[in-house]
Amino acid sequence: DTGVSQDPRHKITKRGQNVTFRCDPISEHNRLYWYRQTLGQGPEFLTYFQNEAQLEKSRLLSDRFSAERPKGSFSTLEIQRTEQGDSAMYLCASSPPRTVKITYEQYFGPGTRLTVT
């Protein structure tokens, strides 16, 4: 049973470039979350999908950020016109449906560390 995977693990980009991250959740997990974590802080919620529907977006998610989960399986997070303040760890998590586990604990991937120069 594989866990949540994220690609790439590290990304260095220049300010103004676009970047895209991918997350593959645990199979049969219908809920998928994106978080951002800066050094020394807890994660901050960005967005949430249930199957293919994006049900919630944080106010932190500016217009430069967009996320998709087209077939209810993998998800992508794109950041357009990156800024130095976007440098952070981007974490993806998934959780199973209530019929499987009602506690909804989230299982995290290894994260993608973004550095904007």
Added chain:
Amino acid sequence: AQKITQTQPGMFVQEKEAVTLDCTYDTSDPSYGLFWYKQPSSGEMIFLIYQGSYDQQNATEGRYSLNFQKARKSANLVISASQLGDSAMYFCAMREFDSNYQLIWGAGTKLIIKP
């Protein structure tokens, strides 16, 4: 206002001793869940233990137990017989049932186990 407060930015503990990591929370939702996660230096967030607001018993998972005091709104993590591999950041998080399942996180506690 902070919804999750972890007052210990860092802790040093001797190997094999028990350690308690503090977490207090704030919510007006009667239905909520509390989680503890471990984040080693590798970066991956590892789920440790869960406590539901209506659970009568304190949660336990192996060497981890959660000291849930609902009236005081505290959910402290207790690690028994600490090991060197327990050195990591520990995060307390809360899910409110009207929040679409997102987790709200504390700032974390850095735990270092001394040999």
